Amino acid sequence: MPVKGLGDYDSANIFARILRGEIPSKRVFENDFAVAFHDIAPQAPVHVLVIPRGPYISLADFTAKASDAEISGFFRAVGEVARQLGLDAPGYRALANMGEDSGQEVPHFHVHLLAGRKLGSMLVTQP
Numbered sequence: 001m002p003v004k005g006l007g008d009y010d011s012a013n014i015f016a017r018i019l020r021g022e023i024p025s026k027r028v029f030e031n032d033f034a035v036a037f038h039d040i041a042p043q044a045p046v047h048v049l050v051i052p053r054g055p056y057i058s059l060a061d062f063t064a065k066a067s068d069a070e071i072s073g074f075f076r077a078v079g080e081v082a083r084q085l086g087l088d089a090p091g092y093r094a095l096a097n098m099g100e101d102s103g104q105e106v107p108h109f110h111v112h113l114l115a116g117r118k119l120g121s122m123l124v125t126q127p
């Protein structure tokens with residue numbers, strides 16, 4: 001059985017289509033390494049997704065295969081997006097789901113930026 005978050009990149013995934021402009025998104029940032037846009041189902045007053053331009057399935061895939069320039073460029077962009085949105089002072093949460101247990105839904109690596117209220121404990125555990 002394939003491991004979710006690893007394997008072959010599906011170029012028809014929803015974020016690949018957003019990158020190609022085939023599906024609309026509310027973009028807040030873009031540069032050579034990253035594109036950021038509002039999540040369609042926000043879980044906080046600010047919920048932005050930052051994705052690399054390259055075809056990487058997950059954090060595991062990205063950190064294994066991307067070049068140093070892509071990795072540094074991407075993570076600098078994550079910080080830049082948060083700064084540009086004015087999130088540094090109130091603070092924010094950055095998270096990436098990877099693979100089966102995390103519940104990762106979209107197989108294109110993305111970092112969630114969540115902000116705009118007290119975010120509570122990091123994990124809500126379910127039985």
Ligand code: 5GP
Nearest residue numbers: 014025037038039040041097103104105106
């Ligand atoms: P994951 O569970 O993979 O970490 O997060 C995927 C996120 O993508 C979810 O928060 C979901 O709301 C968001 N999402 C799914 N489809 C779309 C879409 O078509 N447009 C946008 N902007 N966000 C999406």
